Amino acid sequence: MKFTTESLRPFGSVVRIGHAGRTRRSRPTAAIGVPALLLSALALAACGSDAPPEETVSAETGMREQPAAEPLPDAAAVAERLADYAPFTLTADLGDLGDDQRRMIGLLIDASKIMDDLFWRQAWGDGHEEWLADLPAGPVRRFARINYGPWDRLADDRPFVTGVRPKPAGASFYPPDMTVEEFEAWDQPGKDGLYSLVRRDAAGDLELIPYHEAWAGELGRAAELLREAATLAQDEGFARYLGLRADALVTDDYQPSDMAWLDMKTNRIDVVIGAVETYEDQLFGYRAAYESFVLLKDMAWSDRLSRFTAFLPELQRGLPVPERYKAEEPGSDSDLNAYDALYYAGDANAGAKTIAINLPNDEEVQLAKGTRRLQLKNAMRAKFEKIMQPIAEVLIVEEQQDHVTFDAFFANTMFHEVAHGLGIKNTVDGSGTVRAALKDVASSIEEGKADVLGLYMITELHERGELGDTELMDYYTTFLAGIFRSVRFGASSAHGKANMVRFNFFADEGAFTTDETTGRYRVDFEAMQAAITKLSAKILTLQGDGDYEGAKTFTDTLGVIRPELADALARVNAADIPVDVRFEQGREVLGL
Ligand SMILES: [Zn+2]
Numbered sequence: 001m002k003f004t005t006e007s008l009r010p011f012g013s014v015v016r017i018g019h020a021g022r023t024r025r026s027r028p029t030a031a032i033g034v035p036a037l038l039l040s041a042l043a044l045a046a047c048g049s050d051a052p053p054e055e056t057v058s059a060e061t062g063m064r065e066q067p068a069a070e071p072l073p074d075a076a077a078v079a080e081r082l083a084d085y086a087p088f089t090l091t092a093d094l095g096d097l098g099d100d101q102r103r104m105i106g107l108l109i110d111a112s113k114i115m116d117d118l119f120w121r122q123a124w125g126d127g128h129e130e131w132l133a134d135l136p137a138g139p140v141r142r143f144a145r146i147n148y149g150p151w152d153r154l155a156d157d158r159p160f161v162t163g164v165r166p167k168p169a170g171a172s173f174y175p176p177d178m179t180v181e182e183f184e185a186w187d188q189p190g191k192d193g194l195y196s197l198v199r200r201d202a203a204g205d206l207e208l209i210p211y212h213e214a215w216a217g218e219l220g221r222a223a224e225l226l227r228e229a230a231t232l233a234q235d236e237g238f239a240r241y242l243g244l245r246a247d248a249l250v251t252d253d254y255q256p257s258d259m260a261w262l263d264m265k266t267n268r269i270d271v272v273i274g275a276v277e278t279y280e281d282q283l284f285g286y287r288a289a290y291e292s293f294v295l296l297k298d299m300a301w302s303d304r305l306s307r308f309t310a311f312l313p314e315l316q317r318g319l320p321v322p323e324r325y326k327a328e329e330p331g332s333d334s335d336l337n338a339y340d341a342l343y344y345a346g347d348a349n350a351g352a353k354t355i356a357i358n359l360p361n362d363e364e365v366q367l368a369k370g371t372r373r374l375q376l377k378n379a380m381r382a383k384f385e386k387i388m389q390p391i392a393e394v395l396i397v398e399e400q401q402d403h404v405t406f407d408a409f410f411a412n413t414m415f416h417e418v419a420h421g422l423g424i425k426n427t428v429d430g431s432g433t434v435r436a437a438l439k440d441v442a443s444s445i446e447e448g449k450a451d452v453l454g455l456y457m458i459t460e461l462h463e464r465g466e467l468g469d470t471e472l473m474d475y476y477t478t479f480l481a482g483i484f485r486s487v488r489f490g491a492s493s494a495h496g497k498a499n500m501v502r503f504n505f506f507a508d509e510g511a512f513t514t515d516e517t518t519g520r521y522r523v524d525f526e527a528m529q530a531a532i533t534k535l536s537a538k539i540l541t542l543q544g545d546g547d548y549e550g551a552k553t554f555t556d557t558l559g560v561i562r563p564e565l566a567d568a569l570a571r572v573n574a575a576d577i578p579v580d581v582r583f584e585q586g587r588e589v590l591g592l
Contacts, residue, residue, distance in 0.1 A: 002277060003358075075140060083578070084580065085581060090585040092342060107228055108271045109586060112346075114219075115274070122280060123172060124149035148350045148351075154351055169282040173280075173286075174198045191208060192286045194288040195211045212251055226273070229242055230243050241263075245271075259368065262370065268297045269296055272357065290345075292344070295339040297339050301414070302337050311460075312422065313329070315456075316423075321541060325543075336414075339374050341379050344379075354376065356375050358372070385406070390578075392481040394577075395484050395520055397521065400473075400523060404481045408477075412478060415457050416454040418454070420446070429545075431546065438543070444497065448498055452502070452532060477523050488569060488572055497555065498559065505531065505538075506528070506535070509535075510524055511523065520568075
């Protein structure tokens with residue numbers, strides 16, 4: 001799965017936000033049978049498992065129900081929506097890569113463009129280039145490219161082009177006139193599979209067409225490109241994966257390549273390519289959409305992470321709670337790394353941009369090999385620079401703004417992920433898991449734990465001289481700024497609520513204070529440290545005790561936006577800060 005924002009978390013990384021995001025580690029089984037699962041780009045974040053909002057879909061046609069009389073936005077309004085996506089050039093340092101590796105990246109980008117074309121067909125239908133050419137040049141056409149169709153992905157798929165139908169919940173995976181009833185009555189094995197289209201045959205009956213038959217030519221070409229790339233690969237494991245992935249594209253059998261992907265550990269270049277996520281099928285959540293990420297692993301972060309992970313046992317023993325609340329061995333069940341993204345295509349590039357990924361989705365592969373979490377560093381930097389920093393400029397006191405840094409933002413994100421390994425998974429009375437005991441508040445408490453223990457880890461490692469020449473104040477101030485970003489869209493969602501709990505707890509402890517003249521916020525270093533200790537103890541105790549009532553009360557009393565903060569957020573909303581980013585990307589910007 002993937003993540004676009006870290007709304008659950010005060011600092012950043014992500015949900016479609018990766019492990020920084022929702023922790024649904026498997027195919028969205030919960031969505032199956034639910035008429036529509038709208039994974040709102042903005043609510044999608046973070047490591048929580050809160051259900052996304054549903055939207056109204058007609059049971060008759062599977063069409064989204066939209067007010068008939070709502071006027072279309074005019075060109076000026078579309079231009080404004082376009083401005084909500086700040087442009088960002090997607091590059092990374094390829095300086096030390098040899099010619100073969102650079103050629104290989106070029107081939108992976110070429111294969112990705114085929115995924116982009118196939119995603120257009122899944123989301124909108126055939127003939128998109130002709131359709132785009134007919135649109136007025138300028139903002140409308142550019143906005144259509146960002147949205148892969150005439151529906152605004154950040155506004156409930158509202159149409160922004162004259163004469164188009166509402167977006168079918170099943171996108172173009174199903175015939176537009178198919179009813180849910182007809183599908184359900186259809187006696188067809190494999191109709192709920194990941195890799196097929198539903199179409200009508202000459203007699204008007206439903207038929208199932210596997211992707212590898214529907215798009216044999218395109219997928220064959222993409223497979224050839226991957227095989228050619230494999231001959232250039234330096235890393236043996238990566239070459240093997242590329243060969244198997246090529247096979248997957250032309251057979252729709254992804255499992256061997258998913259296994260091979262988890263087996264490889266030393267490759268610096270990576271690619272996630274093929275039919276992967278099922279969010280685009282909002283009718284049933286069955287069908288996978290084509291996408292691609294071409295990636296370059298950040299080797300420095302990989303080294304740092306393995307060094308930090310070695311401190312987990314020592315940090316576990318140092319947690320500010322009695323022995324029984326930290327009796328388990330800390331650990332991590334999946335591999336976590338940082339990457340720079342070199343190219344996004346298809347589903348990955350539509351609307352809000354993914355900043356973290358947790359794959360594969362195949363539960364059999366997960367059981368055999370675990371999962372991999374990929375944090376996309378330059379994509380996070382894009383959101384940091386274009387969205388979070390401008391928010392900090394409105395809400396953080398001037399003399400502390402230099403403490404809001406990307407390095408701290410990224411470190412906070414990574415430590416959040418690692419901190420999930422601290423604490424305990426079972427209640428101290430031995431009656432079962434913390435997750436089972438805390439029921440509906442389990443996820444938000446667990447995310448709160450990872451947030452605050454991430455700060456605890458940073459504080460401890462900084463004291464041991466492990467964080468180099470950085471200031472603790474950077475991490476704390478950036479943490480505060482991250483909360484503002486996450487609650488920008490309100491505290492009504494479970495994610496927003498979880499963030500408010502953190503914010504209000506720290507505010508009540510005096511860790512943040514408000515400047516009376518400017519209404520901006522200031523971090524108090526000493527009070528912040530004391531609050532980190534106190535909140536860590538509070539959450540670890542609620543978890544260890546399996547105290548559902550206590551956890552619920554804690555969440556409900558603190559999970560509110562108080563008037564003073566509401567005023568501050570209104571100032572942010574008045575400041576015309578972008579809501580997401582779009583990438584300028586490709587061979588040219590990479591110099592390939
Ligand atoms: Zn998390």
